[in-house]
Amino acid sequence: MDEAGGCACGKVRYRLRATPLVVHACHCRDCQRLSGSAFLTNIWIERGFVEADHRALRSVMLQGGSGKPHEVFSCPDCGTALYSKYHAAPGDTVLLRAGTLDRPEAVRPDVHIFTRSKMPWLPLPDGVPVFESFYRIAEFWPEASRERLRRNIAGEG
Ligand SMILES: [Zn+2]
Numbered sequence: 001m002d003e004a005g006g007c008a009c010g011k012v013r014y015r016l017r018a019t020p021l022v023v024h025a026c027h028c029r030d031c032q033r034l035s036g037s038a039f040l041t042n043i044w045i046e047r048g049f050v051e052a053d054h055r056a057l058r059s060v061m062l063q064g065g066s067g068k069p070h071e072v073f074s075c076p077d078c079g080t081a082l083y084s085k086y087h088a089a090p091g092d093t094v095l096l097r098a099g100t101l102d103r104p105e106a107v108r109p110d111v112h113i114f115t116r117s118k119m120p121w122l123p124l125p126d127g128v129p130v131f132e133s134f135y136r137i138a139e140f141w142p143e144a145s146r147e148r149l150r151r152n153i154a155g156e157g
């Protein structure tokens, strides 16, 4: 996959250089609050596959649901949040907001999570797995994604 994206004002641009490990539609209260909407579509991917001037981004440290920090990276000018780093998550991986892609239709959610706080007026599509909260990576991710995560944790990409 090679997709471009960026913030609302155009100052920050990035390229997504690999297929997502997994794509979440997250209906947790944090994602609702941060998006101002019903859910966020998050591309979980190794940070190294998001080509950007990461140091130019503004980061804000929030408290994640796990108790460990949830760091949100945004354009310093317009404030568009581009990705989150959950410090509880394994490896050097980020959750990139799919709505910031130039072609957000390039991905679709593999799974809906934290549906316990899903908006009651929002129907979910048939055939996509749904979890009330989170799931176990080992039980849900395809082997290719688990292998990529193992390499990432080992510092190999
Ligand atoms: Zn901007």
Ligand SMILES: [Zn+2]
Binding pocket: 026, 027, 028, 029, 030, 031, 032, 040, 114
């Ligand atoms: Zn969430």
